[in-house]
Amino acid sequence: MRLLSFARPDLSSSRDQARRKRAAGLLAVRLAGLVLVGASLGGCASMFDTDKEEKIYPDVPAEQRYNEGLTLMEKEDYGEAIRRFEDVDRQHPYSELARKSILMIAYINYNQGNYDECIAAARRYLALHPGSEDAAYAQYLMASSFYDQIPDVSRDQARTQRAIDALDDVVRKYPDSEYAVSAKKKLEVARDQIAGKEMLVGRYYLEQRNYAGAINRFKVVVTRYQTTRHVEEALYRLTEAYMALGVISEAQTSAAVLGYNFPESSWYKDAFKLVQSRGVDPKLNEESWIAKAFKGVGLG
Known part of the structure; x- marks a missing residue:
């Protein structure tokens, strides 16, 4: 059975703008359940013309x-909209509209790229209303806020890991929700990003001839991120590192696993040539940690 691989994520600023446009669709969905209630606003227009900083809203x-x-x-006028929703939450904390107002605050902040504020509002919503019908949406907004802040692969990936944790919560806690499918796609992209960081560090260690350090990094990719696009190269780099150390059996095994799962891969062709340069062929050692990592996935 072949492993899956995924395309490299586009983490440029244009991606964030595109996501925000798509998020407008989410707003339409949510507003279907958050319609205008009560009487018209007749006589209240003058409230919008006063100084924003000095406003004190009556009860x-x-x-x-x-x-x-x-x-x-x-x-x-998103700033003033947030103030109105905050006023509902503050003055009528136990009402149904207070619950909806917290969610609207989270959404507006997400749509405006105020990710930390969105996360704070979504967390508050989940703490107060964990069993509500919109809990999945709040969790998805929080996860998307982390996801949209995924940094370049060369930088620290702490936010990427937080995105993975939050997206995993969407999939695990709300598997039947309308957000689970999107969360799964984003989860794979985030996991690919973490694997990419491990590969970057592993390649650096290889260049420094720190083979043990390199192996540890590639091992993370092979054991934790087998469905990412980086696993092929990780197996080749393991072959390379073990050959440099003279651990021929492990080099043969990593090459064999690579060939079994990706027989047409250019990485396998390079691994095959590398082990043959020592007069041996790719050969599986079933006791190797590499073989055990792929039990039930590509070998058995």
Whole structure:
């Protein structure tokens, strides 16, 4: 059985802009359940013209404040919309509209690229309403906020790992939700990014002839990230490192596993030539950790 591989993620700023455009579709879906309620806003227009910093809102019905927030969203006055939703949450903390307001705050912040604020609102929502019908959406917004901040592969990948953890929660806790499919796709991209970082460090160790350090990095890719596009190269680099150390049996095994799973790969062709340069062929040692890592996946 062949392993799966995935295309390299595009982590440029244009990707974030595209995602935000797609996120507009999410807003339409959510607003279908967050419609205007109560009476019209008649007489309240003057409230929008006063100084934003000096405003002190009186205690008014939750429906009125919530409707004001939605109206301001339509006008793309997102800062004032957030203030209205915060007012609903503050003045009517136990109402259904307070629950919806927290979710709207999370969404607006995500759509505006205010990821930390989105994460904070989504976490608060999940803490207060873990069993609600929109909990999956809150979790997805939080996960997407981490995902959209995935850095270049050369940088620290702490945010990538947080994205993986949050996306995994979407898939694990809400497998039947409308967000699970998208979360799975993003999860694979994030995992590919982590594997890419391991490969970058592993190749550096190889160049420094720190073969033990290199092997440890490639081992992470082979054991934890077998479905990423990096696994082929990782197996070749293991062949390379073990050959340099003179551990021929492990080199033969990594080449054999590579050939079994990716017989047409250019990495396998290079691995085959490398082991043959020592007068041997790729050969599986079933007691090798490499062979055991692929039990039930590509070998058996």
